[in-house]
Amino acid sequence: MTAKIPRDKENDYTREAAESRRRFIKEQTNGGANHVGRFSFEPQVLQGNIENFIGVAQVPIGIAGALLVNGEHAKGEFFVPLATTEGTLVASYNRGMKLLRESGGVTTTVVDDAMQRAPVFVFESAREARDFGVWIRANFDEIKSKTEATTSVGKLRDIQQFPASRFLYLRFNFTTGDAAGQNMVTKATQAACGWIQANYPIIERFQLEGSFATDKKTSFVNTLNTRGKKVIAEATIPAAKLKEIMHVSVEQIFAARLTSQFGGYLAGVNNNGAHSANGVTAIFIACGQDVANVAESSAAAVYAEITKAGDYYFSITLPSLIVATYGGGTNLPTQRECLEMMDCYGAGKAKKFAEIVAATVLCGELSLGTAVIANEWVSSHERLGRNR
Amino acid sequence: MTAKIPRDKENDYTREAAESRRRFIKEQTNGGANHVGRFSFEPQVLQGNIENFIGVAQVPIGIAGALLVNGEHAKGEFFVPLATTEGTLVASYNRGMKLLRESGGVTTTVVDDAMQRAPVFVFESAREARDFGVWIRANFDEIKSKTEATTSVGKLRDIQQFPASRFLYLRFNFTTGDAAGQNMVTKATQAACGWIQANYPIIERFQLEGSFATDKKTSFVNTLNTRGKKVIAEATIPAAKLKEIMHVSVEQIFAARLTSQFGGYLAGVNNNGAHSANGVTAIFIACGQDVANVAESSAAAVYAEITKAGDYYFSITLPSLIVATYGGGTNLPTQRECLEMMDCYGAGKAKKFAEIVAATVLCGELSLGTAVIANEWVSSHERLGRNR
């Protein structure tokens, strides 16, 4: 008979409840569950963040910096906490940050901001679905008011329509303040859909999600539009700096760029850069983000060129970067500390944080991109990593 | 002037070095860096895993289970550690595991296994590039021996060729034992490329990576072929169990499936399922995997149908799941404990671990998929999550 995970129905967020589950694990398995039990806070802070709590993963954090950002929200130097177990990652980002710092910093711009829920409505035929779309447009204000009755923060910006077969897929785009907002927009959209169903009688069937939000998935609908923030980081690296610090010429790095972006296009990548996922993930773990959003947040589009002066212009566009400085895991003890290191905790900080993430990613792209060419890639992994 | 992160040139993996960097952070920023300093091990274990170490992210772990797996490598019941800060995630996977346990378990099969490095060679024209491809095929044994001189574990399986313009993109496919193997295959491929360059004089230029490995990116080349393991999890859920435990009928869930997979196809997703990234990420953080690989490891292809008996056949194919039970972060204290809970630490366990991940993902798909239909989605987030 299957053993049942212990649970305290009164209050499950206690040291005792966690301890009883660790004991259970020791009895049922070969796992020790000792180190996982070494956390530095009271479990009751975890309500709303975890169930069946047994302890913590201790993920090592290294710091990289100073990162020099010329943003609209992030201005100046930052030290960026990166949680990872992959040797050379922190060193590589740090090296890129040095290059960019000496090149005048990274310019960052948030160009779009929206979180989605995408219900689908089913009709007898395409014709009714199309006509429903007309009605949705006509009733936008009413729908907006229904969504905003459920949240003081979320604002419905617009509703995109994607008709196909006898379906109308809608994409509700909200701004969600400093929260990532997935739950907020789900609840708000559900409220709107309740009203829609009550007022449009011929709907055959309805689903609150029709796979057009593409939560935790990368997709063209997200990269063409946005999900979370669309952020662009850019810089012009003087040829001399590239040579001095990275030991490559502008011509070398640009030739390599052309060849590898062509390869990526052929391979059908969702990211024509090098390894944005590394920086995004390490910051996300450190800072209490929903790390599963790496699936969409690591999508990227690099554009580079040689300037007339012979320097290297390099940019990375992160079309669907989902970040929060409020809610989710942001207020847990280590996570909040990491956000605070960059003065990114709490209200009014989400765009600043988005800019720092994008700037960090850009530094990592240039670091790996140049290491590959200068033949320093394998040797640095030899020195810092765990090859065998 | 930019402050410089302190570093101990003698031995940087000490409590003192970490402490001096936390002090530095406190001086330079508003961050406290107190909780991050509360770790339960000696920093010297971190050599090869992190640089500029300051402490740890404490990521809460919950356990879900028992998960019943009918694998070739994983057989029986498992309790799965999930590290996340997203409320309801553990509860949702746990609920799915209950359904599958009562339905006879999840069948898992590893159908492919390969890790890549993809160098590109540049020639004067397409003709030389094509002829070089003939030479590569003719010299496979020699190339293989060069790669295997660098590793006792990695075995070169085959080399795929992708000619375009005056380039030949090669994709070296290795098996890498129980390591994820990215560094292993990089070093091995570099050795081979050294030999190739020495023996094929007309190569104009060479890059060790041409964006055809698509490391840390999702791509068609990876989902069509594999990267890491290609694992399939499947199960047939009796209609009665679906009704009893999930409160939906087979017809309801299948209708919803058709509508949402059509939506996903239109949206251009790399994953026509619901949220594989959630389960994959939570296990990866807990178990010391390279979490940035969520970018490719969360790719998924769901196939479902109603059986002749009226039950629900459901499968998920993870084409590029990168897992390790050896190397990387697997031997760090909490990470190793989590692997040990599932008897997945060390040599000979990688395929077992891959099967458990895939089975977990399948449970999560059915849990979220049914909750959306049964209108239990928003309410469970209300109860367990952090809506506002």
Next chain:
Amino acid sequence: MTAKIPRDKENDYTREAAESRRRFIKEQTNGGANHVGRFSFEPQVLQGNIENFIGVAQVPIGIAGALLVNGEHAKGEFFVPLATTEGTLVASYNRGMKLLRESGGVTTTVVDDAMQRAPVFVFESAREARDFGVWIRANFDEIKSKTEATTSVGKLRDIQQFPASRFLYLRFNFTTGDAAGQNMVTKATQAACGWIQANYPIIERFQLEGSFATDKKTSFVNTLNTRGKKVIAEATIPAAKLKEIMHVSVEQIFAARLTSQFGGYLAGVNNNGAHSANGVTAIFIACGQDVANVAESSAAAVYAEITKAGDYYFSITLPSLIVATYGGGTNLPTQRECLEMMDCYGAGKAKKFAEIVAATVLCGELSLGTAVIANEWVSSHERLGRNR
């Protein structure tokens, strides 16, 4: 020295000019150019359609029908001219039309309609590009008036914005009446861009097309939105008719559908149906359409399900079907006759024509789809085609 193609500078659209070029071809090559010289009209009708005219390709036309359409614009029975050299194509569509005719006809709905030109504007950085986007929105009315000064037919509907790097890609969406409209929207957009450049001084560079119209290419931006018409054709086929006429059961065809649409998803197709390109191309050649638009017009999304009554609901969405009943090649002699056979020549007929094309495509999908299952596929090609 290279021979020069003869050209009559006074009037190149004469029988003599064509004859002199055919003679030139005979002299220069082994080609006979006899049959190509057998056309039934005066060359001067070709001005605006061809240069260096030598004669015609005689492409065989077969007719299929009657096709029964329940459209909003196309109502009743139509005989559809199909120009092709592929044996079995006409027979296959004809067979599908019989099935659909006996099943009550095909319901068709035009759900969207827009033709694009997509200029891109280059700025110093992403920030100026984003701010330019705000200005574009604010000046929409003025921009619209500039476009409409160049055309009495085209109407600017909206301008989509896709910011990335230091670029702003704009997508001007026009309705273009009964013309396909590519030239119309190019000219109109150019006029607008002239005004924009004159009034927004900090534009660094501008291109009239930035690859976001994706003319003559299939793309996600086109399938998610539209290019030309987005048309949906649907029908419910009674199980008995499917059995009687096609010799397959609903269960068989649906099982095959699930398997093949899963295959297509994995393969990364732009069309999860069977062979829409066959019907679209054959009609396009017959009816004077821009046949190169098959690249985008053949994109399709099939959705099928078994109804509660056990019948087969089948739909196909053509997201980017580009058709014209006015302009281009529509008024050439045979082309016009073919349009007239369906009463689709001239003003006010474009949506009707789009509906007929979509209905035809649906018939072909069901014909091939069932033939594959009933093992009639190879045998019909044996009988009607050119196997060897």
Next chain:
Amino acid sequence: MTAKIPRDKENDYTREAAESRRRFIKEQTNGGANHVGRFSFEPQVLQGNIENFIGVAQVPIGIAGALLVNGEHAKGEFFVPLATTEGTLVASYNRGMKLLRESGGVTTTVVDDAMQRAPVFVFESAREARDFGVWIRANFDEIKSKTEATTSVGKLRDIQQFPASRFLYLRFNFTTGDAAGQNMVTKATQAACGWIQANYPIIERFQLEGSFATDKKTSFVNTLNTRGKKVIAEATIPAAKLKEIMHVSVEQIFAARLTSQFGGYLAGVNNNGAHSANGVTAIFIACGQDVANVAESSAAAVYAEITKAGDYYFSITLPSLIVATYGGGTNLPTQRECLEMMDCYGAGKAKKFAEIVAATVLCGELSLGTAVIANEWVSSHERLGRNR
């Protein structure tokens, strides 16, 4: 009651049968069907090419050239017949051919060659499907012999495997001589599948096509591998020639290229070039190709760079160009004449023809690409086309 299309059961490929159907069309519709009846050959040549023949579409042909090709199969100057109704198309290709002729010609290379049929086999679970794959590999020689019993021309090269869910999708790759070969490989694969089914008893279900051949569809599986020929055309254009003939500088065209290929990548195109579909389609119609294959044959990947000498290297890779010089519509009267103009009719000419198509496409890319920049695009359409 629906009128029935007349058909002569004895011999339907006669002038009388065609005439009776044209009469029928005149009775049933408003269409005249006069010009379509003006063809220059005996209908009996059409057996295997069309059903329900009524006459022909007269599609105007213009010639462009001389095209200078430095191929392995096509060597020297060619005059290329282009069938189209789009004004400026012939002129534009002709202009590009002049540029390339004066730049030393187009180098062409066929780098791959295969035609596919992709059956899918269904099993109880993924495990049986995977094991079946092992058996397929072990029995390749036997399978090959079964396929080759049906054709003297087709040769089975290899079988790719794509496992997913409880399916094994196979992709049979054949060389097919000078025929396009779709019917040939279908018949050959069917023979093999009959033998497989007889010898592997636990197959639950089988389909001769599982959407992995992606006939008449563009897909990543086709662009990564091939379908038909993979052909590369390339050239280096001296800066002075570009300036003299096209009125643009290398820097201008390269800057435009970078911007537009970035746009295409973001838009999710299957073709990062300009308009390959135009050239491919016009040749296909003229030369009796299966024009519906434009769907996959127009896929393209452009790669360009500035050489060290400051000239412009430009290449286009057509990954899935399907051409025939034998079978299909190649022996019809005008179609054969057009092939003969390029000495491309009959056995041993398919690769030569593929090279000419690719070289033509390259010329068109450079012509349109430069016209857009030099602002000659709209004006040439004004002069030669049908704007209104």
